Amino acid sequence: MPLYAYQCSCGLRFERRRPLSEASSPHPCPSCQTDAPRLPGEVRLAYGTSGAKPGPPRPGNTGLTGIDDVPDRAIGASARAGWEVARQRRRDKLAVLAQNPGTDPAHLRNLGDHYAVMPGHEAAFRERADRMVNPARDALTEAAKAARP
Ligand SMILES: [Zn+2]
Numbered sequence: 398m399p400l401y402a403y404q405c406s407c408g409l410r411f412e413r414r415r416p417l418s419e420a421s422s423p424h425p426c427p428s429c430q431t432d433a434p435r436l437p438g439e440v441r442l443a444y445g446t447s448g449a450k451p452g453p454p455r456p457g458n459t460g461l462t463g464i465d466d467v468p469d470r471a472i473g474a475s476a477r478a479g480w481e482v483a484r485q486r487r488r489d490k491l492a493v494l495a496q497n498p499g500t501d502p503a504h505l506r507n508l509g510d511h512y513a514v515m516p517g518h519e520a521a522f523r524e525r526a527d528r529m530v531n532p533a534r535d536a537l538t539e540a541a542k543a544a545r546p
Contacts, residue, residue: 399440405433486512503527 398414405411405426411433413424420440423432490505493512504520505512515523 401440402436403433404436405429405431407431409433410436 398416399420400412400414401420401424402410402412403424403426405428407426407429409426409428411424411427415424421435423434425431426433486507489512490502493505493514494500494502497514500514501520504515504523506515506519
């Protein structure tokens with residue numbers, strides 16, 4: 398029996414094996430029981446009668462949204478969300494720097510939901526730590542570069 402894909406209005410995309418004669422009729426959504434229309438063109442054929450699925454394995458559908466059966470789009474949405482977090486952090490940092498002119502951006506501290514300028518002793522500690530760690534880090538980076546073929 399061919400395998401058909403259905404898209405429910407609740408967002409769930411699912412596949413069902415059905416006889417050709419029932420191909421065009423909607424199928425009840427396994428999540429909300431609404432009749433879901435078939436996605437045109439989305440059909441896979443099973444060879445033989447053993448029920449073996451041809452083709453490479455496909456990621457399962459979590460049923461959370463209509464896009465999660467399309468990995469590229471799901472990854473794209475995840476990346477967009479990540480970039481938006483990064484852009485918001487940058488805006489927050491720039492706002493703090495604007496309120497505190499002359500502050501070294503390295504002396505901003507992430508306090509979970511906002512940024513603040515480090516107190517002087519913390520900034521001094523950070524400077525000392527950087528002076529100790531940076532040469533070692535640079536030496537390791539150079540050694541790694543030299544070791545590359
Ligand atoms: Zn549904």
